[in-house]
C-alpha cells in the first residue's frame with residue numbers, strides 16, 4: 001500500500017478525510033523516512049487537494065521535492081571515467097562497486113577496480129572474490145597500507161591499459177570522522193595527479209532511516225558527491241530517505257540496490273519511485 005492510497009481512494013469516492021485519517025497519514029509519512037520537514041510540507045499540499053485529481057496533484061507535489069540535477073552517470077568520453085564510491089561501513093560500498101563494475105563489463109567496456117578499504121583485510125578479500133566472479137581486474141595493496149597509494153596504482157594501471165572506467169572502493173570508518181574525510185580528500189588528490197575523478201557516488205542504506213540524511217550531509221560537506229546509490233531497497237524500507245536527501249541537499253539518486261547479487265543494481269527512475277510512494 002502506498003503512503004497516500006487511502007487519501008486518494010477517499011477523495012475519489014467523495015468521502016471526507018477524517019481527523020483520524022490525517023493523523024494516520026502523518027504517522028505513515030514520518031515512518032517512511034522522508035523526515036519531519038517534508039512531512040509537514042506534504043500534508044499542507046494534501047490539504048489543498050480536492051476530488052478526483054488527488055493522484056496527479058500529489059505526483060506534482062512530490063516531484064517538486066526531487067533534485068533537478070541529472071541522474072545520468074557522468075562519463076569522460078575518450079579517456080578513463082573515474083568513479084569513487086564513498087559511504088559509511090556496511091552501507092554497501094564494496095558490493096555496489098562490484099555491481100557497477102559488472103554492469104560496465106557487460107556493456108563491453110573495460111574497467112579496473114581499486115580495493116581502497118585497506119583498513120579491513122576482509123574488505124580487500126571481498127572485492128577480490130567479486131573481481132574473480134565477474135572477471136574484472138582488482139588492484140590492491142598491503143593490508144593497512146596507504147589507500148591513496150593503492151588508488152594511485154589503480155589509476156596508473158587504468159591509464160596503462162587505457163581502461164574505460166576506474167572504480168575506487170574506499171574505507172567507511174577510520175579513527176574519527178575528520179580522519180576519514182582527510183583520507184578521502186587525499187585519495188582524490190593523489191588519483192587526480194593522473195586522471196580527474198568524474199563521479200563520487202555515496203551509498204546510503206535505505207533501512208537506516210533519517211540517519212541516512214545525516215550521513216549525506218557529512219559526506220557532501222567534505223567531498224563533492226555527484227550521486228547517491230540507495231541500497232537495500234529489497235527490504236521493508238520504502239526509500240523515503242531518497243526524497244529527504246534530494247529535497248534538502250539536491251543530490252540526485254542515480255542507482256538503487258535491490259539485493260546482494262550482481263544484477264541487483266538499477267538506475268533510479270523518479271517516476272516509478274513516486275508512483276511507488278503514492279500507490
Ligand SMILES: Nc1nc2c(ncn2[C@@H]2O[C@H](COP(=O)(O)OP(=O)(O)O)[C@@H](O)[C@H]2O)c(=O)[nH]1
Pocket residue numbers: 087088089090091092093094095096172203231232233234235256257258259260264
Ligand atoms: N539486501 C541487500 N543487501 C545488500 C545490498 N547492498 C549491499 N548489501 C549487503 O550489505 C552488506 C554490507 O555491504 P558491503 O558492500 O560490504 O558494505 P561496505 O562496508 O559499505 O563496503 C553485505 O552483506 C552486502 O551483501 C542491497 O542492495 N540489498
Ligand SMILES: [Mg+2]
Pocket residue numbers: 093094095117123
Ligand atoms: Mg567495503
